[in-house]
Amino acid sequence: MGRLPQAPIRPVxxxxxxxxxxxxxxxxxxxxxxxxASGSWDSLLAPESACPGQSDTSLSPAVQEQTMxxxxxxxxxxxxxxxxxxxxxxxxxxxxxxxxxRRCQDFSHDACGRDAFYWFKKVGFMRGSFGAxxxxxxxxxxxxxxxxAMSAWLNSDEHRTVLLTPSFDDVGISVVSGQFKGFSxxxxxxxxxxxxx
Numbered sequence: 329m330g331r332l333p334q335a336p337i338r339p340v341x342x343x344x345x346x347x348x349x350x351x352x353x354x355x356x357x358x359x360x361x362x363x364x365a366s367g368s369w370d371s372l373l374a375p376e377s378a379c380p381g382q383s384d385t386s387l388s389p390a391v392q393e394q395t396m397x398x399x400x401x402x403x404x405x406x407x408x409x410x411x412x413x414x415x416x417x418x419x420x421x422x423x424x425x426x427x428x429x430r431r432c433q434d435f436s437h438d439a440c441g442r443d444a445f446y447w448f449k450k451v452g453f454m455r456g457s458f459g460a461x462x463x464x465x466x467x468x469x470x471x472x473x474x475x476x477a478m479s480a481w482l483n484s485d486e487h488r489t490v491l492l493t494p495s496f497d498d499v500g501i502s503v504v505s506g507q508f509k510g511f512s513x514x515x516x517x518x519x520x521x522x523x524x525x
Contacts, residue, residue, distance in 0.1 A: 367483030418500025472515035
């Protein structure tokens with residue numbers, strides 16, 4: 329299993345609006361697909377009975393995204409955290425970001441040369457008092473599944489921190505699949521989190 333370099337953590341703070349933004353990224357590209365060892369945080373992975381279809385990449389992107397939202401809600405509930413509401417704005421921003429990554433073949437927060445929060449701003453999310461965060465995942469084979477991507481996020485300290493941030497109450501999750509740098513069947517997962525106060 330190959331691992332792409334992880335992007336650095338880049339927190340941004342805006343004191344005037346009491347805003348804290350966290351940007352985190354990770355990548356897991358299995359070449360070829362192999363079974364991954366269980367991580368220490370896999371106890372937060374929902375069972376198949378709670379979030380069906382988590383290992384089936386043949387399901388439509390919409391169904392896989394719903395399953396990923398279920399996985400996030402389940403993990404947060406295990407930690408006593410509030411659930412997540414699916415935000416139309418964050419769903420739109422995550423979808424556009426995933427498509428940018430695939431189109432430009434650039435797995436980064438600044439895909440296609442855009443600022444990390446370009447799509448958050450474009451959909452009007454960054455208004456008033458808010459917070460936002462982004463998790464990225466790229467993989468094929470088992471790493472392309474909902475369960476594989478969620479396991480990678482949970483077992484990365486930085487990604488788990490974003491996923492389990494208590495103040496986040498909105499989420500938008502998207503997946504796009506296709507060719508990436510010569511590899512087929514690659515899934516690009518983008519999770520956008522946020523809150524408004």
